[in-house]
Amino acid sequence: MHLRMMERMLHMIRSVFGESVQGASHIRSGRECQDSLKKVIKDSGAVILAVADGHGSDSCPYSKAGSFAAVNVFCKIMGEYLETYAGQQEMLFTLLKREGDTKIAQEIDAEWKRRILRLHARCKREIPLGEGQNKDREAVYKLYGSTLLGLVITEEFLFAFQLGDGDIVKVSEDGVYSVIEPDKILGTETHSLSKTESWKKAITLIRKREETEQRPVMYMLSSDGLANSYKNDEEFKKTCMDYYVLLKEHGVKAVSDHLKIWLQETSEMGCGDDITALFAYETGQES
Secondary structure (H helix, E strand, O other), X not given: OOHHHHHHHHHOEEEEEXXXXXXXXXXXXXXXXXXXEEXXXXXXXXXXXXXXXXXXXXXXXXXXXXXXXXXXXXXXXXXXHHHHOOOOHHHXXXXXXXXXXXXXXXXXXXXXXXHHHHHHHHOOOOOOEOHHHOEOHHHHHHHOOEOEEEEEEOOOEEEEEEEOOOEEEEEEXXXXXXXXXOOOOOOOXXXXXXXXXXXXXOEEEEEEOOOOOOOOEEEEEEOHHHHOOOOOHHHHHHHHHHHHHHHXXXXXXXXXXXXXXXXXXXXXXXXXXXXXXXXXXXXXXXX
């Protein structure tokens, strides 16, 4: 690692925190929160963030388990890549740029489906029969349907992954920007890990980070319950900027301590869905 990069890592402070809350409508109907989140901070300083939103419909009764598997799969696979390419960030950058939406997405898809089949068998749940009385694995996957958002932050690059709805945004003094533009489907449908060859619907982005990148900077992954609680995209972006300003003015502890109640209030006044928000906040050099 270059000396300047090491010095930058020593002086930069990165905080990671988040919450998942049960939607107001789910509380009223007695349905558990279908969202999951996971964060991993590596010894190298790299951070892996993942948010998943189980579909929660009657046809997906186990989608909480599906979203839980999704965030764990993303963090496991990306953690292994970071370890395999430790000290070889350029090689990892090149690999993710070339194969992020193919090989990496295929691995995530396959591992999620393997875990779902193991879980289904362990819980002694019946496997539906399809044509010719063959076991219908696709029907099993549907029972656990989930989306997946993922973000890997290193000192050298960002890698973003999205399958289904939700948002990954970057906020700084320059404004609020989508790190990755999701592939929107009209209506309430969304891409899902449960679909056949779901990896083909994954969208990825990788970009190098500049040493002159403006700080403080906030990255946020959120399930669609957050954006859907606002009347338009501008109101959602204003809320993202509000979180950024609160972090700057009051600090990480104040925001993390109040985050759960803020998200609950957002769901109550908004769409009533589960909401998850996961943040990575980086400040500049210490004074």
